[in-house]
Amino acid sequence: MNLLSKKLSKTDLIGVVVLSAIILVLFPAVFSIFRLNLIGKYLTYAFVGVSLVLLWGNGGILSLGQGVFFGLGGYCMAMFLKLEASDPISTKIQTTPGIPDFMDWNQITKLPLFWMPFKSLTFTLLAILIIPAFFAFIIGVAMFKRRVGGVYFAIITQAVALILSVLIVGQQGLTGGINGITDLKTVHGWDIRSDSAKYILYYVNGALLIGCVLFTRWVLSTKFGMLLLALREKEDRVRFSGYDVANFKTLAFCMSAVMCAIGGAMFTLQVGFMSPSFVGITPSIEMVIYTAVGGRLSVIGAVFGTLLVNFAKTFFSEQYPDLWLFLMGGTFIGVVMLFPDGLAGLYERYGKPFVTRLASKKKDEPSVAVAAALESGGKHG
Amino acid sequence: MSLNEIGSMVAMQGFSGLSLFTVLLLMALGLAIIFGQMGVINMAHGEFMAIGAYVVYLFSQLTQNFAPGLREVYFVPAVVAAFFVAAAVGYAVEILLIRRLYKRPLDTLLATWGLSLAMQQFFRTFINPKEVSAELPEWLLGAFNPTPSIQVPRNGIFVMGLTILVTIGVYTLMLKSRWGIRIRATTQNRIMSSAVGINTDRVDRFTFALGCGIAGLAGAAFTTIGSTGPTSGSLYIVDTFLVVVFGGAANLIGTIASAFSIAQAQSLLEFFLTSAMAKVLTLLTIIIILMLRPQGLFTTKVRT
Numbered sequence: 001m002n003l004l005s006k007k008l009s010k011t012d013l014i015g016v017v018v019l020s021a022i023i024l025v026l027f028p029a030v031f032s033i034f035r036l037n038l039i040g041k042y043l044t045y046a047f048v049g050v051s052l053v054l055l056w057g058n059g060g061i062l063s064l065g066q067g068v069f070f071g072l073g074g075y076c077m078a079m080f081l082k083l084e085a086s087d088p089i090s091t092k093i094q095t096t097p098g099i100p101d102f103m104d105w106n107q108i109t110k111l112p113l114f115w116m117p118f119k120s121l122t123f124t125l126l127a128i129l130i131i132p133a134f135f136a137f138i139i140g141v142a143m144f145k146r147r148v149g150g151v152y153f154a155i156i157t158q159a160v161a162l163i164l165s166v167l168i169v170g171q172q173g174l175t176g177g178i179n180g181i182t183d184l185k186t187v188h189g190w191d192i193r194s195d196s197a198k199y200i201l202y203y204v205n206g207a208l209l210i211g212c213v214l215f216t217r218w219v220l221s222t223k224f225g226m227l228l229l230a231l232r233e234k235e236d237r238v239r240f241s242g243y244d245v246a247n248f249k250t251l252a253f254c255m256s257a258v259m260c261a262i263g264g265a266m267f268t269l270q271v272g273f274m275s276p277s278f279v280g281i282t283p284s285i286e287m288v289i290y291t292a293v294g295g296r297l298s299v300i301g302a303v304f305g306t307l308l309v310n311f312a313k314t315f316f317s318e319q320y321p322d323l324w325l326f327l328m329g330g331t332f333i334g335v336v337m338l339f340p341d342g343l344a345g346l347y348e349r350y351g352k353p354f355v356t357r358l359a360s361k362k363k364d365e366p367s368v369a370v371a372a373a374l375e376s377g378g379k380h381g
Numbered sequence: 382m383s384l385n386e387i388g389s390m391v392a393m394q395g396f397s398g399l400s401l402f403t404v405l406l407l408m409a410l411g412l413a414i415i416f417g418q419m420g421v422i423n424m425a426h427g428e429f430m431a432i433g434a435y436v437v438y439l440f441s442q443l444t445q446n447f448a449p450g451l452r453e454v455y456f457v458p459a460v461v462a463a464f465f466v467a468a469a470v471g472y473a474v475e476i477l478l479i480r481r482l483y484k485r486p487l488d489t490l491l492a493t494w495g496l497s498l499a500m501q502q503f504f505r506t507f508i509n510p511k512e513v514s515a516e517l518p519e520w521l522l523g524a525f526n527p528t529p530s531i532q533v534p535r536n537g538i539f540v541m542g543l544t545i546l547v548t549i550g551v552y553t554l555m556l557k558s559r560w561g562i563r564i565r566a567t568t569q570n571r572i573m574s575s576a577v578g579i580n581t582d583r584v585d586r587f588t589f590a591l592g593c594g595i596a597g598l599a600g601a602a603f604t605t606i607g608s609t610g611p612t613s614g615s616l617y618i619v620d621t622f623l624v625v626v627f628g629g630a631a632n633l634i635g636t637i638a639s640a641f642s643i644a645q646a647q648s649l650l651e652f653f654l655t656s657a658m659a660k661v662l663t664l665l666t667i668i669i670i671l672m673l674r675p676q677g678l679f680t681t682k683v684r685t
Contacts (some may be wrong), residue, residue, distance in 0.1 A: 062487045142672040151422055151486050152675065155622050156668060162619050163664045170657025281619065285494055292491060325502035332495020336488045337481060 014355070015300045016213060023206040023303075033195050040202040040270045042310040043209055047263025048287040049294060049302035050209070051256035054216050056288070057296030058225065059252045060232030061149070064284050065139075065157030066260050068164050069132040071279030073261025075168075075175075076131060078274035079115060080124035081184035081192075101183070106173030115174075121188060128265045129258055136257035140250030147246075149235070158281055165280035180275025184268065192269055205266045209303065212259050216299045219255065228252055289328075292335045295344025305343055398648030400537050400606060403544040406640040407599030408617055409624040410551050413636045415592035416625055418555075418568045419585065421479055422490040425497035426621065427614025428504075429593045432470060433463035433600025434515075434609035435508055441515035453518045460543070460601040467597025472590040479589060480582070497615060504611035514608035521605055536605040543602050547595060552633055554591075564588050620664075627667050629677030639678055643667065 027039055048066045056062045088098040096109045103111070117123045139160065143153055168175045176182070184192070191197055219225050227248055230238045239245045268274045277283065286309075294305020309331070316324040339345055408430060415423045423429075440459035444451050478496065482489040521539055524532040555561040566574040567584045575581045603609065624643055628635030643663060650659035671677070 056487075062490070064490075143675075146672065146675050148672075148675045151420075151490070152626060152671075154422075154487065154490060155619075155626060156671060159619055159623055159664055159668055163661050163668075166657050166664075167661050170655060170661065285491075288491065289495075322502070322506055325498050325505075329495040329497070329499030329502070332498065333478065333492045336485075336492040336495075337478070340488070 012217065016210070016217075019213065019300050019303060020206075020210050023210065024203065028199070028202070033198055036202055037198050037270060038314070039307070040198075040205050041267060042307055043205055043303070044263040044267040044270065045287060045290060045310065046209055046303045046306040047212055047266070048260045049290040049306040050212050050216050050299055051259035051263075052288060052291040053294075053296060053299050053302045054219065054228075054259075055252055055256040056291065057298075058220055058232065059228040059249065060235075061249060061253065062154045062288070063157045063253065063256070064154050064281070064288065065161040066256070066287050067279045067281075067284035068157075068161050069136065069257040069260035070264040070267070070283075070287075071164065071168075071274070071276070072132045072135065073128045073264030074268045074274040074278065075181070075264075076118065076124055076127045076261075077265040077268040078181040078184060079118040080121060081187065081268065082181050083115065083119050084187070085183055085185045100176070100181070102176045102179070102181075103173055108173045112174055128261050132257040132261035133254045136254045137250060140253040141246070144246035144249040144253075149249075158284070161279065161281050161284045165276045168276040168279060176275075178276060180273055180277075182273040182275075184272050187269075193272060198270070201266070201270050205270060208262060208266065212262070213299050213303065216259075220299075224248065224251070286328075289332055289335070291342075293331065293342050295342030295347075297341060298344030298347075301342055301344030301347070308343070396533060396537060398645045400540060401648055402641050402644035403540045404599060404603055404606070404617065405620060405624055405644050406637060407544055407547060407602055408596060408621040409628070409636050409640050410547060410633075411592040411595035411599065412621050412625050413628070413633060414551070414555070414564075414595070415589060416622070417632070417636070418564060419588055419592075420486060420568070421483070421589065422486055422493065422622075423479075423592070424490055424494040424618060425474075425500060426593075426596050427616070427618040428497045428500040429467045429471060429596035429614070430600040430603065430617070431500070431504060431609060431611070431614040432467045433597030434604045434613065435504065435513075435600070436463040436466045436597065437601045437604045438513050438515045438609060441517075445516055452516065453520065456518050456521065459515075460598065463597040463601035464594040465597075467600070468590040468594030471593025471596075472586055474593070475586050475589040480585070483585075497618075501611045501615065508611075510611065512608040512610035512613075515604045517605060540602045540605055543598070547598055548637065551595065555633060560587075623664065623667050627671060627677055629679040632677070632679040635677060635679030 023043065028036060031039065048070055052063070052066060082100045086098060086100045091097045091099070091101065091104070094101065094104040096104055099108065099111050118127070139157070143149075143156065148156070168180075169178045171177070186192060192201065220228070227238065227243065231245060231248060235245060264274070264278070267278070290306040290309050291302045292305070293309050294303065295301035312327070313324065316327055335342060341348070408426065411429070412423065412426050415421050415426065437456070437459045440455050440462065444455040448455075474496065478492055479489065482492060517536070521536045524534045525538065526532055553561075555564065563574070563579050563584050566577075567579060567581045567588075571581055574584075600609070600614070603613070607613075620643070624640045625636060627643065628637070628639030646666070647659050647663045650662055653659075654662070
């Protein structure tokens, strides 16, 4: 936890540049569009990873309900796309043309009221940002104002994830149920399933992710970021210094929710469907492990952690399906016990001194020394 | 419908709520010790329950294949073994894993989640990927008819009896015995406890093992009601945590009361709504109550 490197120093800029180069240049150059689309999907999870660096790594607030916000963003986008895909002409074989197919299958004859506004793209885009933020605000205020934190917050957010996924599965006629919202085709007539659209969406997604990385780094370098860190270490002292702790925690929670929602919306656009299996408890906890593997304190690490875990998941579940859950379980245990700072921690210890020496001979050395001292002096809890 | 029939229906519906209550309570009692007393978030608690269930299944398979004559009696030693096997695994897990993480509760959560994934895959690979069920002895099958229109399943009565026994046992152990005093002293003030000569590491190990053993008993009870699969335990884990939190984390009476109210609310709602909506409403109500009263229903006053 090196405060000094929180500022956008030279070496960190290098990190962001390297990350951008890998996402925007290397991957499209090396992989076919099929694999690239898959990587695009992984990168949408990285939004959640980055949001958890802000909330959990730096703020010490572990939310096990990030899937809720990912899902809210994804479902908002999916509702818009579904309405566009179910125009009266292409759904004329249904009993009631012009409504989504799953509604027709469930004997619903009129578009439910809450689906109506999602006919507008502007409304949908706003909803993707505002609905999750509002939801996070309600949960945040209710919990943090009453000083519910730590473990209890984790358990309750987990219950929220369970509730939302059970609700979506249970209300099949309104939400598409366990299958989710599928068969999404166009945005204002632009076919999202074509290869060129997939390329464009991949770049948009990559750019948004880098935007989120930069935004999070910036937030962490401000006074607010310092306060978050202070909250994690000694919440009571911050409170006694006169800060209203609950407001800061709520703000961080809302920010992380919005990031997850952007990821969810991009997921829907790139993958072409949204289902409750990205909302419930298991995906929410899995997303925490991405951050843990990457390093809970490192924004860039979270992106690499997400990619690494997902590459491993794809590889092992294709080659050795039986082994995958053992490996996943082992990763959870191993990261927590042996590498609490994840990949970024390993890099800080072994890679960074080397890179710093390459980048500038003298300038950064003192800060690295101080950072190393801070690191060894204050292992976090 | 005659008044008598309605009466019998209410009795039977109430009894089905009671059987959910017993499973939740047995799970929650173990977790109340591990989470409520020790503050360890054991996400693998459901898998310890599955261990108990698999031990009973193993006993049933062994009896069937090697000593069919013992079918009527194997169940009792199997339940005892379920307790000890789950406790032994818990003891090992405490030494290898939990012990190193007492100061990092959120990390314990992640590590035990990993443990639960690995254990589920272990069940899948080495026992059976499908659901299995133990061959029950005759005296657990069928129903008991107090009146011609009311049928109370015998396995329900057995589980109820076991739950009452375990609850009384845990209550006595925690609140009346020397051991319970040591456990409570350690959780309230570790440094003072070790200063007055309590071996706190040993207390931790045995407490965690005890909690896991009770989860094993829950699993043994579960085999009489349903079949066991690799993910059976994880279905109950969130509900169980909510039961413990809702009851007031360190309070046994609270745990019993909250398991009872949650189970009854859910079965009652299931009568009117779909089971998914019943679950949503129950969980939502609990969360809203917890937001208004974060300390849970009952609280023990503790100075920290």
